Amino acid sequence: MMDFGFKLSPSSAVNLDTVDRARYDRLVQLVPDARTCIDCGSCSATCTAAPWSGMSVRKVLLGLQRGRDDEVDAMLSKCMLCGKCTMVCPRGINTRQLILTLCRLDRKGEVVR
């Protein structure tokens, strides 16, 4: 392709009319408390893997609702299932269980593992 010296970046805007929340919807059927996240960030602040991997339960939950599946999967692969995040969550969400459940779902929300 000819190089004109500039490129178009895809829009980073999230269109909530079309975003696919199938995986999130399935997750919250299986772990209903996941919906009560208040984005406090305690989970990411305490996460053993966060400092070098960017893992964040908060961002996983948000990403699922905004159609950012690639980022979600990249984060999930870094989790060591240590469970520290579960100990600090003020909403009492079983975040470790949430991660395990999520790892069993494909992007359409089907249980595959």
Added chain:
Amino acid sequence: MVNRTPVIAVIGAGIAGLEAARQLSGLGYEPVLIEKAPAVGGHVAEWNRLFPDMAPAADLLQSLEAGTSGIRTHVDTEIASLGRLKDGYSLILSNGETLLCDAVLFATGFHLFDASRKEEYGYGIYDRVITNRDLEQWFNTRHDPRVGKPKAVGFVHCVGSRDVKAGNKQCSKVCCITAIKEAIEIKEEFPDAEVYCFYMDLRLFGKKYEDFYIRAQRDLGIHFIRGRVSEVGEAIDGRVVVKAEDTLSGKPVKVTLDLLVLMAGIVCNPDAQHYARELGVAVDEDGFLKSRDNLGAVIESSRPGVFFAGACTGAKTVPETLAEARSAALAIHQYFNKRR
């Protein structure tokens, strides 16, 4: 002081005025209620069900009205002028009557922010944009063609509050919980609808308010998006397109809605400012009446003999308003005891 029952002019017959009048009469005084509107009840008469117990607003008003049935009440009446006398006050009413009284209680409440002033939200321009007040009315009457059978509904927090450009830097305190209450009611009415709340902070300070939030999240799947709506436009089919930033992910978001509800804020009542000036009573920088102090004397003005109750000094919930009305009645009682 003369040896007769002291008369107290109660300006405004919302819940603050009604409850204070009931208490004053129980303490042996003669309250006179002066209400500008054709009926008593104030804003609560416009609401449908009240947080935190979802009790019908009509039930509360019924009991307040029953408690004030014997009390002299002027509805549809304004105050043409107010004057200070040596030992009391003289009020000339719009019906021509002159009322001489020994103390004045302001229960003049608040005004709901005029949402059409935030033009970017399209109230009065687009058909699908309504206010918190319109929605409460719809719950009461079920008549409002703008509501229809929505499949996507949004709530905009802080409309005309926390907004220096709108002239109100204060938080209206009750609209976060009202938005969540109304979002739950909408979701119960239209279970298939997607419901979004656009907030800057969620301020859910009161008893059971957090329970509403958790229920809205977990049981009803209401979406909470942290970001202030920047603009609203109309799509070709008449639906509205809302734009905001999802500040938690740092990305712009856009959503098309069938109904957008603006949470208009609680702002000061200019009448109260006007009367306060005539009586030589201080007004605060937010436009509300200024309490003698904000810890121990919220219901006292800067002048002995002039008292406050309810939302005339700032945003209040119903229980706070009722508690202030009772405490104002007691303060008035102590005021007369000291003068005796």
